[in-house]
Amino acid sequence: MVPLPLKPAWRRLAAYFTALVRAAPMFGIDPHVRAGVERSASWLADAGYEVTDVEPPQIAEVTQAWSDVIGADLGVAWPLTMIVLRWP
Numbered sequence: 546m547v548p549l550p551l552k553p554a555w556r557r558l559a560a561y562f563t564a565l566v567r568a569a570p571m572f573g574i575d576p577h578v579r580a581g582v583e584r585s586a587s588w589l590a591d592a593g594y595e596v597t598d599v600e601p602p603q604i605a606e607v608t609q610a611w612s613d614v615i616g617a618d619l620g621v622a623w624p625l626t627m628i629v630l631r632w633p
Contacts, residue, residue: 563589564599571605 565586568574574582586596 561593562595562597565596566601567598569601569604571608 565582567579567582590596
């Protein structure tokens with residue numbers, strides 16, 4: 546018989562590590578938001594968490610993909626919207 550831990554290993558590890566994004570590439574962060582993020586990171590560190598600075602993965606690629614999807618939707622919906630609104 547193999548003992549079963551009460552929490553899976555990933556849950557035990559996740560309780561002590563956290564990733565922190567201090568700046569978003571391509572976008573600004575409001576100073577008040579930045580201060581709140583810094584304060585939260587400080588609280589987590591004080592509580593024993595290992596706070597690691599990271600960059601969001603592939604933010605530029607995700608932003609481009611989102612823009613492509615929205616552009617495609619608008620390209621289809623806009624002519625129909627003009628018909629419904631009876632726009633010349």
